[in-house]
Amino acid sequence: MQLTRHTDYALRVLLHLTVVPTGRATIPEIATAYGLSRNHLMKVVHHLAQGGFIETQRGRGGGFTLARPPAHIRIGAVVRHSEPDMKMADCAACAIRPACGLSGVLTEATNAFLSVLDRYSLTDAARDRGRLAALIAALPAPAPGVSEACVPS
Known part of the structure; x- marks a missing residue:
């Protein structure tokens, strides 16, 4: 099983917010740091906000934060939200489906x-918080003049 890029980005955003000292981030900051598409990341952030995982704030000083403590955000819930169709195979149109037990x-x-995944929270995923924070701090920062208020509505 392979998770989509959307889920990968969602988990990165949430882990980032879990360990950065301010608990706040922006799309340019994360896109630059991880080398991600800003357009795709904007959709991910919007989707995370719709799911109640993060809160967004537009305008100067805007960005996004976790909507609740990291210990209360389960990895399974994030994956379910980001991967609404978790089928490992598309058995619906298969000719042998009526006699095949593989679907079950x-x-x-x-x-x-x-x-x-339900047994673990963001806190568990960030158990080496100090090292994660140091690695994130060493990632590239957005170029000067890049709007920090890029947050989807």
Whole structure:
């Protein structure tokens, strides 16, 4: 199973917010630091806000923050929100589906995968907080003059 780029970016944003000292970030900051597309990241941030994982603030001094403590944000919930269709295979149109037991096996495997992710929070993912914060601090900063208030509505 491979998670989409959307989910990868969502998890990076949330981990970033978990460990940065201010607890606040902007799209230019994260896009530059991780070498991500600003347009794609804007959609991810908007989607995270819709899911109640982050809060956004527009304008000068704007950006986004976690909507609740990192210990209360489960990795499984983020993945479910970012991956609404977690099918490992598309069995719906398969000619042998009526006699095949693979669909049930794959569903069970997906549920087991999500069950493991449900046991962990952002706090668990950021357990080496000091090292993560140091690595994030060493990432590139946005170029001077780049608007820091890039937050989707």
